[in-house]
Amino acid sequence: MKIGKVFKYFRQTKHITLKEACQGIVSVPFLSRFENGLTDISFSHLLELLNRINVQLSEFEFLYQQKNTTNNDLLPAFQQAYQEGNAAQLKKYLSEWQKKQGKFANLQTIQLKMMLTTLGEGTVTEDELAILVSYFQKIDNWTFFELYLFGHAISFLELPIMLNLFKELQKKEIIYDDFRHDNFSILFYIYNNVILHLLANNCFDEAHTLVNHLENYFGNHDKDYYHQARLFNLKGLTLYLMDQKVLGLRLLKKANLITYLTNHKTDFLKNEKNYLTKYLSTEELSEVFNFSEVDYLK
Amino acid sequence: MKIGKVFKYFRQTKHITLKEACQGIVSVPFLSRFENGLTDISFSHLLELLNRINVQLSEFEFLYQQKNTTNNDLLPAFQQAYQEGNAAQLKKYLSEWQKKQGKFANLQTIQLKMMLTTLGEGTVTEDELAILVSYFQKIDNWTFFELYLFGHAISFLELPIMLNLFKELQKKEIIYDDFRHDNFSILFYIYNNVILHLLANNCFDEAHTLVNHLENYFGNHDKDYYHQARLFNLKGLTLYLMDQKVLGLRLLKKANLITYLTNHKTDFLKNEKNYLTKYLSTEELSEVFNFSEVDYLK
DNA sequence: ATAAAAAGTTGCATATAGGTTAAAAATAAT
DNA sequence: ATTATTTTTAACCTATATGCAACTTTTTAT
Numbered sequence: 239m240k241i242g243k244v245f246k247y248f249r250q251t252k253h254i255t256l257k258e259a260c261q262g263i264v265s266v267p268f269l270s271r272f273e274n275g276l277t278d279i280s281f282s283h284l285l286e287l288l289n290r291i292n293v294q295l296s297e298f299e300f301l302y303q304q305k306n307t308t309n310n311d312l313l314p315a316f317q318q319a320y321q322e323g324n325a326a327q328l329k330k331y332l333s334e335w336q337k338k339q340g341k342f343a344n345l346q347t348i349q350l351k352m353m354l355t356t357l358g359e360g361t362v363t364e365d366e367l368a369i370l371v372s373y374f375q376k377i378d379n380w381t382f383f384e385l386y387l388f389g390h391a392i393s394f395l396e397l398p399i400m401l402n403l404f405k406e407l408q409k410k411e412i413i414y415d416d417f418r419h420d421n422f423s424i425l426f427y428i429y430n431n432v433i434l435h436l437l438a439n440n441c442f443d444e445a446h447t448l449v450n451h452l453e454n455y456f457g458n459h460d461k462d463y464y465h466q467a468r469l470f471n472l473k474g475l476t477l478y479l480m481d482q483k484v485l486g487l488r489l490l491k492k493a494n495l496i497t498y499l500t501n502h503k504t505d506f507l508k509n510e511k512n513y514l515t516k517y518l519s520t521e522e523l524s525e526v527f528n529f530s531e532v533d534y535l536k
Numbered sequence: 537m538k539i540g541k542v543f544k545y546f547r548q549t550k551h552i553t554l555k556e557a558c559q560g561i562v563s564v565p566f567l568s569r570f571e572n573g574l575t576d577i578s579f580s581h582l583l584e585l586l587n588r589i590n591v592q593l594s595e596f597e598f599l600y601q602q603k604n605t606t607n608n609d610l611l612p613a614f615q616q617a618y619q620e621g622n623a624a625q626l627k628k629y630l631s632e633w634q635k636k637q638g639k640f641a642n643l644q645t646i647q648l649k650m651m652l653t654t655l656g657e658g659t660v661t662e663d664e665l666a667i668l669v670s671y672f673q674k675i676d677n678w679t680f681f682e683l684y685l686f687g688h689a690i691s692f693l694e695l696p697i698m699l700n701l702f703k704e705l706q707k708k709e710i711i712y713d714d715f716r717h718d719n720f721s722i723l724f725y726i727y728n729n730v731i732l733h734l735l736a737n738n739c740f741d742e743a744h745t746l747v748n749h750l751e752n753y754f755g756n757h758d759k760d761y762y763h764q765a766r767l768f769n770l771k772g773l774t775l776y777l778m779d780q781k782v783l784g785l786r787l788l789k790k791a792n793l794i795t796y797l798t799n800h801k802t803d804f805l806k807n808e809k810n811y812l813t814k815y816l817s818t819e820e821l822s823e824v825f826n827f828s829e830v831d832y833l834k
Numbered sequence: 835a836t837a838a839a840a841a842g843t844t845g846c847a848t849a850t851a852g853g854t855t856a857a858a859a860a861t862a863a864t
Numbered sequence: 865a866t867t868a869t870t871t872t873t874a875a876c877c878t879a880t881a882t883g884c885a886a887c888t889t890t891t892t893a894t
Contacts, residue, residue: 241579251677255870258639268852270872277851280576280881281539292640292681299593341556342590379549383590456799463761463798492833496797499790500761501754531829535790553841566882568842575881578851 244302245284246273248293259291316350317386325359345373345387352390367394374403385424392431397439404432408451426452426465433472434513442480449473467496471510475517490514491526498529542600543582544571546591557589614648615684623657643671643685650688665692672701683722690729695737702730706749724750724763731770740778747771765794769808773815788812788824796827 249259260269263286264279271277279287288298319327332350335343348370354360370391377384388407392400407428429452436445449472456466471493478486497507511527518526547557558567561584562577569575577585586596617625630648633641646668652658668689675682686705690698705726727750734743747770754764769791776784795805809825816824 248677248679251675252679253674253676256872257870264851265853266870267854267872267874271852274872278578278580278881280851281579281582282576283852284579290640293679294681295597296594297679342588376551377549378551379546381546381550381591381595383592460798460800460804461762463765463794463800464759466798467761488833492797492830495830495833496761496794499794499797500758500764502758502761506758532790532793535786535793555841562881563883564841565843565884569844569882572843576851578881581882 240275240305241279241284241302242273242275244298244305245287247301248298249273249291252291254291259287261290263287263290316353320353320357323357325354325357328354328357329359341373344369349387349390352394355394356390362394367391371395371399371403374406378406380407382424385428389424389428389431392428392435397435397441400432400435401444404428422455422459422462422465426468430468430472433476437475437479442476445476446480449476463496463500467493470496475514479517487518487522487526494527495529495532499532499535538573538603539577539582539600540571540573542596542603543585545599546596547571547589550589552589557585559588561585561588614651618651618655621655623652623655626652626655627657639671642667647685647688650692653692654688660692665689669693669697669701672704676704678705680722683726687722687726687729690726690733695733695739698730698733699742702726720753720757720763724766728766728770731774735773735777740774743774744778747774761794761798765791768794773812777815785816785820785824792825793827793830797830797833 249256256266256269260266264272264283268277269287272279285295288295316328316331318324319331328350332347332354335346335350348362348366351360351362351366355362370387374384374388380388385407388403395403429448433445433448436442436448449469452469452472456462456469459465470489474486474489474491474493476486477483477489480486494507494510497510507527511523514523514526547554554564554567558564562570562581566575567585570577583593586593614626614629616622617629626648630645630652633644633648646660646664649658649660649664653660668685672682672686678686683705686701693701727746731743731746734740734746747767750767750770754760754767757763768787772784772787772789772791774784775781775787778784792805792808795808805825809821812821812824
């Protein structure tokens with residue numbers, strides 16, 4: 239219980255006295271006791287105190303989690319290991335979570351197995367997928383946890399089932415409209431995967447609808463260049479496959495051009511190219527990844 | 537005190553029973569009373585409960601703030617009014633905060649006056665600026681609150697004083713390295729303004745140092761295209777003014793090209809162009825804002 | 835429709851969060 | 865060094881957070 243200590247750190251580094259910090263909220267002796275870990279505090283009082291010393295709850299939480307070894311939410315940890323392709327670390331997490339019991343521990347376990355499978359080092363059974371599906375069907379509010387879980391499940395689920403779940407998600411998604419950047423990234427990631435999955439299965443119209451739907455987002459977030467570029471990419475491929483080849487290729491090139499100009503890691507463009515090999519002809523491919531006209535800017 | 541209600545919403549929409557949610561943390565009856573607003577809860581218990589139902593504190597806070605009319609942190613509200621150029625609304629806030637007393641209310645007041653001044657509808661006295669400076673000098677931990685305050689103060693402060701304060705900030709900034717996107721935006725905004733201010737005062741070397749410092753960030757955040765483009769812009773102008781005109785103009789053009797391709801509001805590029813009029817010749821300007829070579833992609 | 839089971843609520847007991855006062859210890863100011 | 869201010873600690877007290885058992889309501893099963 240070092241919550242108090244974190245508060246003390248903020249207060250002292252801002253040179254605010256106990257008296258200034260607590261006026262009208264709690265008493266001086268109590269605040270002192272709280273800061274020194276001798277007593278707990280109510281949530282609403284903590285909110286008021288943080289407001290008084292001009293610290294956002296997110297800032298407070300950040301430092302608190304950082305100083306706490308018993309990490310409360312393990313999602314970022316999973317994510318990191320997964321993105322690094324660190325299968326060994328994921329297996330560690332897996333054996334930890336397999337010891338625990340309960341519905342949610344089980345879901346975490348399945349999530350880890352899916353991650354490992356994607357990395358080529360694991361398997362997911364039919365039963366486990368059934369558990370996932372029934373969980374998603376039951377839920378009618380998606381938070382970061384479910385978004386993340388679903389994002390990894392997309393390619394494991396049968397297309398019609400996956401699409402149905404996705405429709406459920408869309409109904410709720412409004413909450414995230416002006417939500418934190420972190421959460422929108424996950425949401426976009428899901429859209430991205432669903433659309434690619436649809437295209438791979440020749441469901442062009444559905445994919446197109448989703449692309450159009452995504453476009454609305456950028457009315458309010460015109461500074462989100464990265465996702466804008468990804469959207470050009472998705473739209474480009476979709477139009478290309480819907481026989482609007484010229485327009486499609488232009489969009490694909492635009493996406494690549496932006497990516498190229500912003501110095502995104504070269505691996506990224508290499509992966510993009512790899513993926514498009516499935517769809518584009520050799521000439522088209524080399525045109526879409528030809529940046530000679532702006533090369534002088536590099 | 538509708539904290540409990542928000543928790544109840546999350547729990548119920550995820551179809552988790554009281555028993556499942558509280559096992560090993562609090563008792564069923566207590567959780568029920570908390571949810572119905574009959575009692576407060578300790579912060580640590582709330583954290584555990586949120587973790588149990590797989591809701592992030594930030595998600596919880598978001599919904600809580602949204603449903604709470606008595607907004608706890610007014611920074612976003614200020615920001616919105618300021619960005620919209622809504623002077624009337626800012627004046628409203630000002631008269632509200634002038635009624636309150638205390639050091640922080642005073643700081644908020646000054647901040648509002650600076651905003652209004654920037655919009656051409658207010659004045660800030662020397663005394664008020666002195667208060668600001670002494671506040672920043674005393675502080676040795678910068679949170680969102682101070683970042684925001686400083687961001688608006690930059691052009692009001694004497695250059696050497698401002699630079700000293702900025703150096704203090706830089707020492708602390710490490711905390712924000714892998715911090716939330718929101719906070720980094722503010723930090724970048726500050727860097728941006730400081731660099732432009734330096735350039736306007738012919739302090740090229742200092743500006744260049746800051747530009748180099750900013751570049752380090754993008755090693756870990758290569759998906760942040762928007763800020764990457766802004767950095768190209770800053771670096772371009774800096775190099776241009778340091779007599780590396782060719783390289784500088786290339787970077788400026790690169791920044792504009794990215795901005796153009798991502799469909800950022802046309803006002804944005806117009807403002808950029810306006811600003812650069814101070815420095816570039818007419819021919820240079822029209823070249824840097826000439827997008828004919830990629831026009832066919834639009 | 836009715837019983838059985840589970841989920842949620844209420845009343846009372848108690849542990850603990852938090853206030854008040856005062857005094858000791860530690861910092862800051864002169 | 866001496867004063868003044870801030871912080872910590874202590875003792876005692878009150879309000880309230882929380883647990884337990886019994887109760888009511890809702891859901892599920894037959």
